[in-house]
Amino acid sequence: MRGEVAVRWWFKARRGHVLLPLALVVFAAALFAVQDVTVILPALAGNTQIALSVFVPVPLLAVLMTVLESRLPAAEASAVRSVNRLDCLLITAVLAAGVLCGFLVSAVQGTATAACAGRNAAFLAGLMLLGRAWAGQAAVMIPVGWLFLVSLTGFHANVPHTWTIVALPADNSFAATVSLVALAVGLAAQIRTSRKTA
Template identity: 65%
Template sequence: MTWWFKARRGHLLLPLAVIVFGVGLYTVQTNTVLLPSLTGSPRIALSLFVPIPLLALLMASLESRLPAAEVSGVRSMTRLDNMLVTVVVAVAVLCSLLIAGAQGSAQATAGGRNVLFLTGLMLLGRAWAGQTAVMIPVGWLVTVVLVGFRGNLPYFWTVIALPADSLFAAAVSLVAFAVGLAAQTRSSRKTA
């Protein structure tokens, strides 16, 4: 297991990912920006963009492997990859809860929820697109900014733009993450 973790560069990439996520979430706090949109003039929370570096580093970790050796090996790396993803996402959610508690604002908890949702999308796309699936969360963010608002209110399908206390967004994020882990099971044993 130690060799697997070192092959995934987990000792380098994953602490960096969590640190960048935590610092980014703490720094932007409740800041919003006015971005161009096709359906309104929304004030977009900067915290929507904070999970992207975490997802990029997580994908880099998952893709730094020797596919032929892993497929021909006796042990399946799927369980270990799923455990790795789950631990990183759980640490990110815990980090967002700690930041929300330190700031006295629930807005930071949306960052953890968004990590769940966007990781699920990325892992689902990874089953078919491989490493390029890291762009799916970026595409989702661009779509939300361009057409995800009517006026300044987000549509329900945006999920990541919904308020931090939205139970619907939390439930959809958990389902997306579970589906992404199931897709990860399929994609981890492929060589191409």
């Protein structure tokens, strides 16, 4: 019973009950809205045509960072349950919901573009969590920086380079593997960061 109260307290302190459902609704709605829309952006080697859905995970990750930063260090240091573990479960659940949203929108639309969004959210979240270990809340800008780098130098004749990850097709196994590895490394960094700040 005490453990359940602690979990409820932790979730309310994180404002997850308000922010996360809203973020996931916005994520799914944005995916549905952009569909197969592409935009032309300036790049070092000329203009680049990039799917607008590549940018959809950014608000979800911004909310996730806000939730993680909504903490009470003194209280969490003496918590009954491991806050590190709860935070990692929360991150994993949000990203799993993002992947599910991507596949559902993709199934409804009959296109593969939306299916990439969940994978991309996992990859960008891994980068963000890794950066959070040394940059704190400012690490929320790392996914934005990665997307800027991809749009600037990630294409040759509108074909994405392999290192971009986020611009690769939904069925690309390399992108899926790298995204999972990035997320795992990010979660490990999250545990280490939480121990330092608790």
